[in-house]
Amino acid sequence: MPAHAFRGILVPALTPFRSDLTPDADAFVTHCRWLLERGADGLAVFGTTSEANSIGLEERMELLEHLIGSGISPDVLMPGTGTSALTDTVRLTAHAVERGCAGVLMLPPFYYKAVDDDGLFASYSEVIQRVGSSSLRVYLYHIPPVSQVPLSLELIGRLLSAYEGAVVGLKDSSGEWSNTEAVLREYPALATFCGSEVFLLDTLRRGGAGSITATANVNVAAIRKLYERWQENDAEALQEEINAVRRAFEVYAPIPGLKAVVAGFYDSPDWRRVRPPLRALEPAASEALTGSLAGLGFQM
Amino acid sequence: MPAHAFRGILVPALTPFRSDLTPDADAFVTHCRWLLERGADGLAVFGTTSEANSIGLEERMELLEHLIGSGISPDVLMPGTGTSALTDTVRLTAHAVERGCAGVLMLPPFYYKAVDDDGLFASYSEVIQRVGSSSLRVYLYHIPPVSQVPLSLELIGRLLSAYEGAVVGLKDSSGEWSNTEAVLREYPALATFCGSEVFLLDTLRRGGAGSITATANVNVAAIRKLYERWQENDAEALQEEINAVRRAFEVYAPIPGLKAVVAGFYDSPDWRRVRPPLRALEPAASEALTGSLAGLGFQM
Numbered sequence: 109m110p111a112h113a114f115r116g117i118l119v120p121a122l123t124p125f126r127s128d129l130t131p132d133a134d135a136f137v138t139h140c141r142w143l144l145e146r147g148a149d150g151l152a153v154f155g156t157t158s159e160a161n162s163i164g165l166e167e168r169m170e171l172l173e174h175l176i177g178s179g180i181s182p183d184v185l186m187p188g189t190g191t192s193a194l195t196d197t198v199r200l201t202a203h204a205v206e207r208g209c210a211g212v213l214m215l216p217p218f219y220y221k222a223v224d225d226d227g228l229f230a231s232y233s234e235v236i237q238r239v240g241s242s243s244l245r246v247y248l249y250h251i252p253p254v255s256q257v258p259l260s261l262e263l264i265g266r267l268l269s270a271y272e273g274a275v276v277g278l279k280d281s282s283g284e285w286s287n288t289e290a291v292l293r294e295y296p297a298l299a300t301f302c303g304s305e306v307f308l309l310d311t312l313r314r315g316g317a318g319s320i321t322a323t324a325n326v327n328v329a330a331i332r333k334l335y336e337r338w339q340e341n342d343a344e345a346l347q348e349e350i351n352a353v354r355r356a357f358e359v360y361a362p363i364p365g366l367k368a369v370v371a372g373f374y375d376s377p378d379w380r381r382v383r384p385p386l387r388a389l390e391p392a393a394s395e396a397l398t399g400s401l402a403g404l405g406f407q408m
Numbered sequence: 409m410p411a412h413a414f415r416g417i418l419v420p421a422l423t424p425f426r427s428d429l430t431p432d433a434d435a436f437v438t439h440c441r442w443l444l445e446r447g448a449d450g451l452a453v454f455g456t457t458s459e460a461n462s463i464g465l466e467e468r469m470e471l472l473e474h475l476i477g478s479g480i481s482p483d484v485l486m487p488g489t490g491t492s493a494l495t496d497t498v499r500l501t502a503h504a505v506e507r508g509c510a511g512v513l514m515l516p517p518f519y520y521k522a523v524d525d526d527g528l529f530a531s532y533s534e535v536i537q538r539v540g541s542s543s544l545r546v547y548l549y550h551i552p553p554v555s556q557v558p559l560s561l562e563l564i565g566r567l568l569s570a571y572e573g574a575v576v577g578l579k580d581s582s583g584e585w586s587n588t589e590a591v592l593r594e595y596p597a598l599a600t601f602c603g604s605e606v607f608l609l610d611t612l613r614r615g616g617a618g619s620i621t622a623t624a625n626v627n628v629a630a631i632r633k634l635y636e637r638w639q640e641n642d643a644e645a646l647q648e649e650i651n652a653v654r655r656a657f658e659v660y661a662p663i664p665g666l667k668a669v670v671a672g673f674y675d676s677p678d679w680r681r682v683r684p685p686l687r688a689l690e691p692a693a694s695e696a697l698t699g700s701l702a703g704l705g706f707q708m
Contacts, residue, residue, distance in 0.1 A: 195464030
């Protein structure tokens with residue numbers, strides 16, 4: 109794993125919206141600070157969970173600048189920068205690098221489907237070459253259930269060989285442990301993060317870097333605890349505990365569910381808001397989720 | 409069908425790229441002019457076939473302005489403006505309306521999957537309300553094989569009821585005639601276009617508006633002829649002829665295939681170029697395609 113790669117638990121921080129659906133930059137900073145105070149090793153802002161793909165290019169860049177301007181160090185930031193359009197991806201990536209972000213989490217272009225490895229290799233190559241900075245650290249983002257554009261093992265290997273030092277990590281949100289296991293086995297030089305904490309112990313046992321996971325928005329301390337204690341006797345029990353919380357959210361639409369719980373925590377109903385095409389959790393579902401979590405003794 | 413809606417054959421014009429992958433605005437204008445001279449009723453620029461989703465926001469707006477500045481009337485333009493992000497879609501749509509475009513072809517937000525009708529209704533609603541122009545004419549773009557976000561019959565009906573006069577048409581690129589037939593039956597007030605000319609005769613016989621089809625980039629005159637003569641005795645024969653050309657392209661990656669043929673027509677190898685993640689057709693495949701078309705007596 110590269111010496112300067114991220115390790116640990118990173119949070120794809122949720123993005124709060126005001127009633128006019130503009131990002132609430134101050135509430136966002138507050139949440140990011142809280143996550144870091146609770147032990148997050150980094151913030152994968154503008155991830156899938158952040159609804160980043162529903163947020164415009166200019167808005168994303170402004171929000172990143174606000175975050176850094178508010179004192180969040182770019183050393184802990186791994187913004188998502190992959191869009192469907194080559195030049196927009198270059199723009200967001202170059203911006204993140206210029207602002208000193210320690211890494212970027214990069215989706216493949218996700219509009220055209222059934223594209224082949226050569227096309228995806230060319231996409232990532234163009235972005236890396238156009239950004240043209242020795243400070244660029246790319247974390248590949250494999251999330252086929254949403255992007256519908258998988259990154260094959262072969263493609264990952266080609267990118268790693270061609271751009272050693274620039275391509276340094278991967279987030280595997282395939283939900284398939286066999287795939288994460290294969291990446292860990294084939295590419296030990298890559299900082300590999302599981303996209304769900306249910307695979308955290310397995311990931312760490314096979315030399316992985318940690319997890320970048322949605323649920324860390326509400327449960328980062330417990331997940332971080334397993335990251336610290338994965339070689340201790342209570343590791344399996346800690347894994348079971350965080351799995352139970354994860355499962356409670358998986359019953360509902362995860363992003364609206366997380367926002368409902370965060371809204372309760374900050375006592376701010378505005379936090380429940382999502383951008384279309386997502387929809388806020390219905391009050392009855394929020395109550396049921398809160399009930400499930402209370403049953404687990406969960407506290408944010 | 410609304411009085412001022414588009415009718416006939418519209419072309420999702422291919423976008424030529426220079427060696428640095430920037431759009432070749434002059435070659436684009438030349439191609440658009442040629443399409444209009446050959447009988448196109450309109451240009452659905454920045455469609456899927458145009459690789460629009462690989463082109464950045466600023467580039468799309470600049471290219472549209474160049475097109476209009478070069479004398480292509482906005483009365484014949486139906487640019488694609490749907491992106492994955494609400495505010496970017498608003499920006500492109502407002503820009504197209506400000507520039508006088510007679511319509512826009514609007515994808516649903518296509519990153520998040522398994523979203524429901526309420527979420528998609530909210531998306532289109534937000535865009536229409538934010539653009540807030542009585543000049544806005546939206547053509548809904550149903551292309552589930554690529555977007556992976558279908559527009560249900562119920563959603564179409566809700567949008568049509570809520571935004572009468574603004575939501576005026578639909579392009580059905582599902583590839584499923586049963587769906588196009590259902591849209592035509594349920595919503596005769598909508599200007600419905602089939603996304604493939606193989607359904608043109610069936611579409612027109614059931615009161616549809618025409619076709620917006622990739623293959624029109626190379627075969628618009630023949631497709632337009634069927635549009636004119638659909639009630640004549642030779643209509644079935646004309647349908648068979650254009651189907652044969654369509655089938656020849658479907659053997660290969662359609663966008664690179666179309667570009668290869670257009671490159672031959674303009675004697676400009678640059679036209680073969682595509683943006684990643686697509687890939688240009690291999691020379692052998694180009695030759696095979698050219699051979700198939702020659703066998704059909706096809707001339708662009």
